[in-house]
Amino acid sequence: MTSVSIHDTGALFQIAEPTDQRRAQRRPGRGIGIDLGTTNSLVALAPHGAAPRVLRDSSGSGLVPSVVAYTADPPLVGRAAQALQAEHPAQVVSSVKRLMGRGLADITFAHPYHLSEETPGLLRLDIGSADAPRRVTPTEVSAAILRELKLRAEAELGEPCDGAVITVPAYFDDAQRQATRDAGRIAGLQVYRLLAEPTAAALAYGLDRGGEGLFAVYDLGGGTFDVSILRLHKGVFQVLATGGDSALGGDDFDRALAAHLLKKSGVAEPSRHQLDGARLAARAAKERLTEETVTRVTLAGLPELELTRGEFEALIEPLAQRTLRACRQALKDAGLRAPELDGVVLVGGSTRVPKVRELVAEAFKRPPLADIDPDEVVAWGAAIQADILSGSAREGVTLLDVVPLSLGLETMGGIVEKIIPRNATIPIAARQVFTNYAEHQTGMVIHVVQGERELARDCRSLARFDLKGIPRLPPSMARVEVTFQLDADALLTVSARELMTGVRQSVEVKPTYGLSEEEVDRLVMDSLDHAGDDYARRNAAEARVELGRVVLALRTALAEVGHLRELLPDDERARLEAALAAADAAMADPDALADPLNRARTALEKVSEPFARRRMERALNAGMAGKSLHDIERALADDEALHEKRAGHTPELLEPEEP
Amino acid sequence: MSADTDPFALFDLPRRHTVGRDAIEARYLELSRAAHPDNVVGEGTAARRAAVERASAVNAAYRVLRDPVLRAEALVKLGGLDLDSTDPERGAPHPTQEFLLEMIELRERLEDGGPAGLDALRDDVDARSEAALDAAIAALDAGEFRRAAEHLVARRYFQRFLDETEASAP
Numbered sequence: 001m002t003s004v005s006i007h008d009t010g011a012l013f014q015i016a017e018p019t020d021q022r023r024a025q026r027r028p029g030r031g032i033g034i035d036l037g038t039t040n041s042l043v044a045l046a047p048h049g050a051a052p053r054v055l056r057d058s059s060g061s062g063l064v065p066s067v068v069a070y071t072a073d074p075p076l077v078g079r080a081a082q083a084l085q086a087e088h089p090a091q092v093v094s095s096v097k098r099l100m101g102r103g104l105a106d107i108t109f110a111h112p113y114h115l116s117e118e119t120p121g122l123l124r125l126d127i128g129s130a131d132a133p134r135r136v137t138p139t140e141v142s143a144a145i146l147r148e149l150k151l152r153a154e155a156e157l158g159e160p161c162d163g164a165v166i167t168v169p170a171y172f173d174d175a176q177r178q179a180t181r182d183a184g185r186i187a188g189l190q191v192y193r194l195l196a197e198p199t200a201a202a203l204a205y206g207l208d209r210g211g212e213g214l215f216a217v218y219d220l221g222g223g224t225f226d227v228s229i230l231r232l233h234k235g236v237f238q239v240l241a242t243g244g245d246s247a248l249g250g251d252d253f254d255r256a257l258a259a260h261l262l263k264k265s266g267v268a269e270p271s272r273h274q275l276d277g278a279r280l281a282a283r284a285a286k287e288r289l290t291e292e293t294v295t296r297v298t299l300a301g302l303p304e305l306e307l308t309r310g311e312f313e314a315l316i317e318p319l320a321q322r323t324l325r326a327c328r329q330a331l332k333d334a335g336l337r338a339p340e341l342d343g344v345v346l347v348g349g350s351t352r353v354p355k356v357r358e359l360v361a362e363a364f365k366r367p368p369l370a371d372i373d374p375d376e377v378v379a380w381g382a383a384i385q386a387d388i389l390s391g392s393a394r395e396g397v398t399l400l401d402v403v404p405l406s407l408g409l410e411t412m413g414g415i416v417e418k419i420i421p422r423n424a425t426i427p428i429a430a431r432q433v434f435t436n437y438a439e440h441q442t443g444m445v446i447h448v449v450q451g452e453r454e455l456a457r458d459c460r461s462l463a464r465f466d467l468k469g470i471p472r473l474p475p476s477m478a479r480v481e482v483t484f485q486l487d488a489d490a491l492l493t494v495s496a497r498e499l500m501t502g503v504r505q506s507v508e509v510k511p512t513y514g515l516s517e518e519e520v521d522r523l524v525m526d527s528l529d530h531a532g533d534d535y536a537r538r539n540a541a542e543a544r545v546e547l548g549r550v551v552l553a554l555r556t557a558l559a560e561v562g563h564l565r566e567l568l569p570d571d572e573r574a575r576l577e578a579a580l581a582a583a584d585a586a587m588a589d590p591d592a593l594a595d596p597l598n599r600a601r602t603a604l605e606k607v608s609e610p611f612a613r614r615r616m617e618r619a620l621n622a623g624m625a626g627k628s629l630h631d632i633e634r635a636l637a638d639d640e641a642l643h644e645k646r647a648g649h650t651p652e653l654l655e656p657e658e659p
Numbered sequence: 660m661s662a663d664t665d666p667f668a669l670f671d672l673p674r675r676h677t678v679g680r681d682a683i684e685a686r687y688l689e690l691s692r693a694a695h696p697d698n699v700v701g702e703g704t705a706a707r708r709a710a711v712e713r714a715s716a717v718n719a720a721y722r723v724l725r726d727p728v729l730r731a732e733a734l735v736k737l738g739g740l741d742l743d744s745t746d747p748e749r750g751a752p753h754p755t756q757e758f759l760l761e762m763i764e765l766r767e768r769l770e771d772g773g774p775a776g777l778d779a780l781r782d783d784v785d786a787r788s789e790a791a792l793d794a795a796i797a798a799l800d801a802g803e804f805r806r807a808a809e810h811l812v813a814r815r816y817f818q819r820f821l822d823e824t825e826a827s828a829p
Contacts, residue, residue, distance in 0.1 A: 026701045163701070192700045236688045389700045398692045400718075425718040427696060427711045487711050488696040 030162035031192060031390030032153040033382025035200075036142065036180065038097040038223030038249060039349070041066045042376060043149040044383035045156060049394040052204065052380035055152050062376060064152075067094040068144045070127040070134065077148035086276065090114060091127045095251060096145075098223050099123055099138035100183075101175030101513050109247070110255075112272065121513040139183045139515055140523065146187035163190035165386040167378050169224040170196035171244030171404045173450050174462050174492050175513040181489065182515055186523045192389040194489040196401055197221070198228035199239055200381030201347040203397065204372055206232045213342030214240075216331070218360050218368065219378075220323060221348040223249040227327045229334040229341075238400040241333035241423045243326040248319065250286075250350030256315045257282035265302045274299070286312065290352050313355040320356055324363045333423050338365045346370040347377055400425050403490045410447040410456035419484055422452065429485045433499070436470050436478040443468040446482065448492065448509075461512040467496060469505050482507070543597035544587060550601050551583050554608055557615060567614045572607075579607045666720030666733055676731055676796045683724050690717045728818075731795050732811055738804030742811060752809045754816065762816055769824065781824055788817035 029047035040063035046052035054062035057079075069081035069092045076084070085092040089112040099107065104117040114126035116135065125141070128134030146166070153161050166189075168180050177194055184191035198217035205211060211232045219226040226244035230237055258278035262270050270278065277300050285307055288295045293309045331338060344364045350356060351374050360368050372380065388394050402423045408416035409432065419430035434444060444467050451459030470478045479499040486492055496505040510516075515523070554576070561567050568576070579600075586592055586600040667674045670686045694717050696710040723729040732742055744750035754762075768780055795810035 190701075193697065234688065236691065389697060391701070398688075398695050399697070400691055400695075424722060427715045428718045429712070429715040485711065485715065488714070
């Protein structure tokens with residue numbers, strides 16, 4: 001009989017007194033919330049307790065397509081990258097989230113990329129050209145998206161951000177979460193926390209309306225599906241159960257519809273180009289069918305087709321039913337029945353599909369809530385949590401999340417022994433004592449897996465490590481206690497202690513998927529240089545504009561009144577010309593950083609200040625001769641006051657009173 | 660189990676099987692708010708690790724206290740008997756000859772009964788499992804840890820039987 005109990009690790013145990021200085025090193029209000037989506041990503045801010053808002057581009061869109069084009073260096077991200085997709089299919093990467101934390105064997109869906117896995121568990125995409133091959137990991141592609149979002153946020157904040165909350169599907173396993181966290185680090189972000197997408201949505205809804213009670217969050221995005229059951233009580237958001245499918249989303253609707261459209265057009269073996277075209281047409285048709293019941297679709301070079309909403313619904317029903325099975329399981333895991341819920345929240349663009357809404361309403365026996373934009377609600381929640389974690393004086397909330405999949409160890413015969421059950425609240429630790437089978441044995445290999453299946457080979461392999469340092473003792477006498485710790489991001493760390501001596505041992509865990517610690521560190525170093533560059537470049541550009549403005553204003557003044565000695569004595573003019581020459585020299589260097597440019601501007605402003613003052617006095621005297629500066633200011637103030645009074649009345653009312 | 664890994668002590672509850680559900684939930688929220696690692700984001704590694712360990716202890720204790728079986732097993736452990744150990748003195752008591760015969764009989768019924776009899780058999784074992792837990796709780800209330808441990812060992816056998824038959828059910 002085997003059984004495993006979950007314990008704390010014993011060490012350092014003490015209940016926290018709330019600490020006041022704990023946020024000393026942070027910069028309140030500079031936390032950003034990022035929804036890193038399969039299809040689109042968003043960044044939102046909610047500084048100092050403000051309501052969250054998604055940052056938008058000049059066209060008003062908050063959605064940044066999760067597309068990276070390696071046609072330039074640094075790569076292009078977003079709409080600009082998307083525009084290049086048809087022309088450079090192999091160099092423009094989209095939906096990279098589906099590749100995160102995966103190995104080559106996991107990629108069973110169609111994609112246009114050249115993938116390789118030279119290092120086991122480390123997928124790479126070849127995004128180079130024929131003459132210059134170049135490989136990147138999905139983590140690096142995600143980092144490029146995150147970097148773009150970070151720059152967007154910093155342009156808005158006007159200063160570097162402090163850290164970020166990045167959302168992940170609740171159903172992401174350890175490898176997928178680790179890859180996301182690594183991407184954040186490579187993008188130069190301090191990742192405060194990985195937040196489950198449904199939990200983020202609940203946070204946005206819950207805080208928005210002071211919610212209390214039991215809620216289900218149904219989150220169907222572009223490439224992932226999640227469902228979470230939460231209890232909201234006095235600022236604590238407790239996830240009771242979560243479930244989902246990290247490879248099911250609206251993209252699958254598009255694919256199913258695209259295949260249907262091609263079949264209807266009689267195209268048996270579509271080319272890559274035709275497939276891509278059909279998928280774009282399918283997506284557009286899907287969106288139209290949200291409002292319309294019938295639409296027309298044209299595929300390039302083929303006759304126009306008619307498509308009804310009914311046809312589309314029949315195609316997606318099996319996919320939608322898959323999501324409902326996960327909902328029922330999550331309710332069961334939470335020990336609840338649908339009528340006990342107080343509300344159901346819809347999240348993700350794919351919940352706009354009427355059939356999805358209808359099925360969700362049926363499954364949960366109530367109309368779902370969707371009044372916060374389902375595309376933005378996750379980013380809102382992330383921004384709120386980021387603001388809290390940046391140290392803002394915002395009423396705190398406590399998010400108690402769960403691990404979505406059980407953690408287990410491979411035992412004899414490939415059977416999995418579960419050590420942490422799914423839906424256990426994180427952080428949580430499990431301890432296992434390992435012993436020796438033979439006297440000469442001083443080590444053993446431990447294989448950690450994640451999943452619900454009985455056999456290790458059917459679960460996700462997380463890591464293998466060699467437990468070394470078992471003392472040379474008779475069989476079963478040596479005891480090494482291994483602690484498997486899941487942190488608040490549901491990421492695993494392993495530590496070991498030899499029980500006879502109590503000596504802690506370092507455990508070198510080799511993750512099955514993803515980058516090693518050293519590789520991440522190297523990429524972080526690269527990007528730190530790079531990220532610093534990005535920021536410095538923007539600062540320099542701003543400093544250049546400012547300096548240029550001051551120089552131009554001064555040159556204009558010199559040209560107009562520089563010859564008047566009473567305004568500009570000779571010695572002063574010489575100093576001014578010298579300062580202008582210095583400014584020109586500073587601007588002549590195209591790589592000049594902000595500092596020398598700002599110094600030149602400060603010097604110029606200082607030298608020209610008496611000249612500016614005299615010019616202003618002259619202008620005033622010309623307009624209001626005989627009056628003191630005080631009089632002029634008062635006259636101006638009265639004028640303004642009069643304007644204000646008038647603004648309070650409509651002209652129609654004033655006019656009859658005029659004599 | 661040392662004092663600071665005693666879930667009852669952590670939640671300020673008396674060491675007995677009957678607990679107030681509301682008291683557990685209220686105390687859990689209070690402890691979680693204080694112990695959550697989000698409180699120390701941005702601090703040093705040691706502080707963050709300590710917070711993770713504290714929060715893990717709170718979550719582990721919460722899990723034990725909410726579950727009647729885990730709660731009973733924890734009380735037995737606090738009474739000096741570890742069901743996960745094979746130590747003859749302080750480990751799980753060996754099942755009696757009589758109990759092993761009972762299990763063999765159940766296994767035989769499983770093989771003979773076919774799929775039709777499976778549900779009835781599972782209901783029977785489920786009832787035995789519940790009865791074993793009730794007996795363990797009664798023994799705990801009487802302060803008889805060894806007797807409680809024996810019933811809990813029996814319950815684990817029944818539970819395993821149920822888990823296995825569920826997995827093989829069509």
